[in-house]
Amino acid sequence: MRKFLAGISILAGLLGGAARAEDTVKIGYIDPLSGGGASVGEIGLKHFQWLADQINAEGGLLGKKVEILPLDNKVNPQESLVQAQKAIDAGAHYITQGNGSSVGAALEDFVTKFNDRNPGKEVLYFNYAAVDDALTNEKCSYWHFRWDASSAIKMTAITNYLKTKPDVKKVYLINQDYSFGQGVRVLARDMLKAKRPDVEIVGDELHPLLKITDFSPYIAKIKASGADTVITGNWGQDIALLLKAAADAGLQANWYTYYAGGAGGPTAIKQAGLVHKVFDIVEGNPNSAPESAQKTETEFRQKFGVTLWYPRAVNEMRMFAKAVKEANSLDPKAVAAKLEGMTIEVFDGGQGTMRKDDHQFFQDMYIRSFGPLDPGAKFDEENTGWGWKQQGKIAAADTNVPTTCKMERP
Amino acid sequence: MLEIITFSTLNGVLYGMLLFMMASGLTLIFSMMGVLNFAHASFYMVGAYFGFEISRRVGFWPGFVVAPLLVGALGALVERYGLRRVHRFGHVAELLFTFGLAFVIEELVNMIWGKLPVDYRVPPSLDFVAFRLFDTTYPAYRMFMLATAVAIFAFLLIVLKRTRVGLIIQAALTHPNMVAMLGHDVPTVFMMVFGVGAALAGLAGVIAGPALVTQPAMAGLLGPILFVVIVVGGLGSLAGAFVASLLIGLIQTFAVAINVSLADMVGGDAASRFGELGHVTVAQIAPVLPYLLLVLVLILRPTGLFGNRET
Numbered sequence: 001m002r003k004f005l006a007g008i009s010i011l012a013g014l015l016g017g018a019a020r021a022e023d024t025v026k027i028g029y030i031d032p033l034s035g036g037g038a039s040v041g042e043i044g045l046k047h048f049q050w051l052a053d054q055i056n057a058e059g060g061l062l063g064k065k066v067e068i069l070p071l072d073n074k075v076n077p078q079e080s081l082v083q084a085q086k087a088i089d090a091g092a093h094y095i096t097q098g099n100g101s102s103v104g105a106a107l108e109d110f111v112t113k114f115n116d117r118n119p120g121k122e123v124l125y126f127n128y129a130a131v132d133d134a135l136t137n138e139k140c141s142y143w144h145f146r147w148d149a150s151s152a153i154k155m156t157a158i159t160n161y162l163k164t165k166p167d168v169k170k171v172y173l174i175n176q177d178y179s180f181g182q183g184v185r186v187l188a189r190d191m192l193k194a195k196r197p198d199v200e201i202v203g204d205e206l207h208p209l210l211k212i213t214d215f216s217p218y219i220a221k222i223k224a225s226g227a228d229t230v231i232t233g234n235w236g237q238d239i240a241l242l243l244k245a246a247a248d249a250g251l252q253a254n255w256y257t258y259y260a261g262g263a264g265g266p267t268a269i270k271q272a273g274l275v276h277k278v279f280d281i282v283e284g285n286p287n288s289a290p291e292s293a294q295k296t297e298t299e300f301r302q303k304f305g306v307t308l309w310y311p312r313a314v315n316e317m318r319m320f321a322k323a324v325k326e327a328n329s330l331d332p333k334a335v336a337a338k339l340e341g342m343t344i345e346v347f348d349g350g351q352g353t354m355r356k357d358d359h360q361f362f363q364d365m366y367i368r369s370f371g372p373l374d375p376g377a378k379f380d381e382e383n384t385g386w387g388w389k390q391q392g393k394i395a396a397a398d399t400n401v402p403t404t405c406k407m408e409r410p
Numbered sequence: 411m412l413e414i415i416t417f418s419t420l421n422g423v424l425y426g427m428l429l430f431m432m433a434s435g436l437t438l439i440f441s442m443m444g445v446l447n448f449a450h451a452s453f454y455m456v457g458a459y460f461g462f463e464i465s466r467r468v469g470f471w472p473g474f475v476v477a478p479l480l481v482g483a484l485g486a487l488v489e490r491y492g493l494r495r496v497h498r499f500g501h502v503a504e505l506l507f508t509f510g511l512a513f514v515i516e517e518l519v520n521m522i523w524g525k526l527p528v529d530y531r532v533p534p535s536l537d538f539v540a541f542r543l544f545d546t547t548y549p550a551y552r553m554f555m556l557a558t559a560v561a562i563f564a565f566l567l568i569v570l571k572r573t574r575v576g577l578i579i580q581a582a583l584t585h586p587n588m589v590a591m592l593g594h595d596v597p598t599v600f601m602m603v604f605g606v607g608a609a610l611a612g613l614a615g616v617i618a619g620p621a622l623v624t625q626p627a628m629a630g631l632l633g634p635i636l637f638v639v640i641v642v643g644g645l646g647s648l649a650g651a652f653v654a655s656l657l658i659g660l661i662q663t664f665a666v667a668i669n670v671s672l673a674d675m676v677g678g679d680a681a682s683r684f685g686e687l688g689h690v691t692v693a694q695i696a697p698v699l700p701y702l703l704l705v706l707v708l709i710l711r712p713t714g715l716f717g718n719r720e721t
Contacts, residue, residue: 039525177694208697213622213631214425217666217696220417223546240527240623248621249417250539250547264527264623271531382529 024067025060025330027052027126028087028095030080030107033072037099039263040236044098044128044313045070046304051317061324075099077106084110088123093332096316098129098148101180105132105139112141115410122332126320128313131258132180133187136358140405143332145339145354147312147319147361151180151233151258152401154281155187157365157394158231158256159195161279164392168254170202172227174218174242176234177206184233184258202227210238215245223251233258240264247272255279260370261309261388266381269370276371279391284311284348285368286379288390293348297379307381311347315361319344319354333410352396358405365399367392413544418663424552426659427559431614432632433639433651434566435607441583441646442603444501445493448508451633452515453608457481457615458624459523462530470533470620478613485608489601512629519626527625555617562610563652570648579603583646638704644717653715658700665696 029048032041045068052066060066069092071083080103087095097107104127111125127135127146131154136146149157162168173188175181185204192199202225205218212218219242222230230253234242239260246253247268255278260269269278286297286308293311300308308314323338324330339354346352352363368388373380380387436450460480464473488511496507531537532551540550570576582589582599590596615628622628639658643650671691707714 042525206694208694211631211697213628214421216421217418217663220414220421220546221667221693223417224411224414237527237623237625237627244621244623248547248549248552250542263525264625267527267529268623271529384529 024065025324026067026069026087026090026092026094028069028071028084028090028092030071030073030083030087030095030097030103031099032075033070034074037075037236040099041072043263043304043306043309046306047308047310047313048096048317050300050303051314055317055321061321062328062330064330073097073103075103077103080107081110084123088114093122093330094124094126094320096126096128098127098310101130101132101135102178104130104135108135108139108141108144111143115143122336124332124336126316128310128316132183134179134183136360137404140358140403140407142336142359142407142409145316145336145359145361147316149281149283149362149365149399150360150401151183152187153360153362153365153399154258155184155191156399156401157281157367158279159188159191160394160398161367161392162192162199162229162256163195168196168199168229170200170225170227170229172203172205172222172225172230172253173201174203174205174207174222174230174232174234176209176238178209181206181209181233184231188231207238210236212238212241215242216249218242219245219249219251222246222253223249227253229254229256231256235259235262237264240268243268243272243274243278247274252277256281261307261381264382266370266384266386270382270384270386274370276369276389276391279367279369280388282311282366282368283315283346283363285366285388285390287373287377287387288366288368289347290349294378296347301379307379312361314347315344315352315363318347350396355403357407358403359407360403362396362399364396365394366390367394413546414667416543417546417548418667419660420548420552422660422663423656424556424559424659425663426656427556427563428614428618429632429635429639429659430652430655431559431562432611432636433643433655434562434648435603435610436636437640437643437646437648437651438579438583438603439607440640442579442586443493443497443504443600445504445508446637447607448505448633449488449511449515450508450607450611451629451636452512453481453485453611454615454618454632455519455626455629456484456515457612458530458619458628459519459528459615460612461616461619462523462528462624465530465533470531470535474613474616477616478609481612481615482605482609485612486601486605488608489604493604494597494601512633516626516629523626525626527623530619530624532620551621555621558613558617562613566648635700638700640714641704642700642707642714644714647714647716650714650716658703661699661703662696665699666693668692 029045031044032038048068052068056065069087071087073080073083084095107125111123115122125144129148131148131151133150133152136150173185175185257280260278260280297308319342323335327334327338341356343351343353346363350364352361354361368390370388371386373387377387432454436447439447457477460477461473464477493504496503536551536554538550539547540553541548578594582596586596639654640651643654669691671689
């Protein structure tokens with residue numbers, strides 16, 4: 001009898017749990033929460049939890065609370081698929097991920113196949129940072145949406161900006177030796193050729209990913225090549241150490257980067273004393289953002305002690321909420337149909353659109369440089385006393401890169 | 411061309427000397443206790459963080475002196491209360507102990523100082539340009555690193571070859587039982603060697619911290635290459651560690667400067683037989699070369715360049 005009662009109570013508990021589970025909208029957050037990528041993954045998680053809290057404070061989505069499920073993938077594609085399955089088993093119909101295009105490709109593939117096999121139980125993949133162009137070109141999927149600007153968009157923005165810089169004559173390319181870095185190198189070569197045929201590419205380097213401790217030998221090579229400008233897609237310590245070595249050798253080149261703003265980058269630039277010589281390309285700059293965004297930025301920094309790195313995550317959650325509202329449903333298929341082609345006011349001002357053809361988001365992009373804060377500028381980085389300053393704005397229309405995507409719609 | 415050769419040599423020698431500061435302790439510990447100390451690079455990292463912590467409170471120079479001493483004390487404690495207890499369960503247990511210790515230290519560093527790099531600066535007194543050659547500057551701090559490493563090498567050489575302590579250590583390397591029979595306290599000698607080895611790694615960390623980025627991954631990045639150094643140099647051989655360190659430092663920096671691929675040397679058609687490999691430049695495979703060297707040495711000369719024991 002006692003056993004029976006215990007069994008009943010466990011069953012009741014399970015049912016209760018299941019009932020509760022249906023009361024929330026679950027989003028599986030699949031990113032590194034341990035190991036080398038944890039410093040980035042943790043900060044990303046804070047973004048999403050904070051954004052979910054905001055939606056919940058306003059009553060949630062169709063009366064249901066949003067819940068973020070943190071799942072550690074160790075930047076490993078294999079591990080990510082296990083975690084994606086776990087998220088689905090826990091009742092999530094939405095997953096979001098950002099770090100590593102290799103992971104992004106695996107998840108996109110997984111979600112597409114899963115939805116083929118399980119009609120009526122579809123899962124959507126919201127990508128906030130995996131920028132390999134393949135994800136919205138040859139591999140593109142109806143179930144994948146990307147809010148970060150793809151590699152091609154970023155390079156278009158950088159090269160458009162370089163058109164206005166006639167003093168750039170000799171360019172050196174240095175990138176990480178894997179799919180993303182190789183992609184950056186090809187894009188840079190092609191776009192420079194088209195937009196600045198006078199520019200000479202004096203070096204084109206690939207180095208092992210996240211394995212170099214001292215970049216001095218590479219800097220010696222850059223120096224010897226006589227380059228006045230370096231373009232790199234390096235991220236993580238590969239950008240921080242590269243900048244540091246450049247400072248040591250007194251290399252006074254300009255740096256056009258994707259990710260100099262990442263962890264450790266600002267500290268290295270400050271140490272190197274490269275005043276407004278390091279540029280990056282982003283979808284929002286706190287020091288020149290509209291007041292509403294600055295207010296949010298301040299709140300975020302006060303709460304977590306870190307920069308709001310991902311304005312795109314804000315856009316992602318805003319659009320998700322809007323799509324749910326317009327569809328008046330939490331069914332992923334209905335949400336996906338609303339997200340396609342949707343236009344919203346983005347976090348940093350202006351309109352942004354989710355292009356229907358390939359599910360790539362387009363918005364104004366900003367070129368900014370790092371240096372001592374101007375009077376009136378509010379935000380520094382990593383307590384250096386230096387901050388980002390907007391140098392150029394590239395309108396969304398000017399970043400409209402073509403796609404080869406042949407979207408298969410359900 | 412001359413410019414690249416000059417700076418590659420300088421950079422290579424500097425990197426090599428930094429490796430040597432760690433490899434010297436590791437090789438002595440390895441040959442004495444038969445333990446590959448996986449946590450050795452962790453002491454290097456701890457040194458950097460101690461140096462950072464002290465430098466931001468009282469300045470770089472106190473940190474330069476105190477941090478290695480602290481790391482040395484930490485190393486001695488690890489040997490006395492950790493390794494010595496584990497020792498009786500054999501080498502595998504010791505190996506696993508140091509392996510686990512490396513993870514523990516990394517996690518502790520993560521918890522205390524966070525996962526992001528810390529702002530460990532070159533001291534203002536050394537923050538100037540030492541010289542300018544072919545329009546490239548060479549920072550004074552790097553010269554200081556070089557000088558420190560050379561001084562440590564000289565110090566070790568004198569202690570090991572010219573003093574009574576060195577005599578006992580050398581004897582304990584090969585005949586620990588005989589040395590114990592003669593009335594020397596071998597466990598204490600082990601503890602001292604382990605402590606000094608850790609202190610040297612700590613010192614390397616203190617001086618390398620501001621030049622490279624001080625972050626939790628720094629131990630993991632340098633660890634594997636240290637094993638290459640001591641195996642290539644020969645176990646227990648200080649001279650071997652020295653030569654191997656310089657060799658690997660120079661190979662790595664010079665390889666980066668070489669943009670030649672197999673295709674350039676033998677022609678595209680012949681190279682295409684190797685597929686992708688035929689078009690990879692030497693610069694791209696630079697970081698792999700030390701490991702290639704490791705494999706070759708193990709096949710052709712298992713005792714290492716200067717060693718007289720089988721690995």
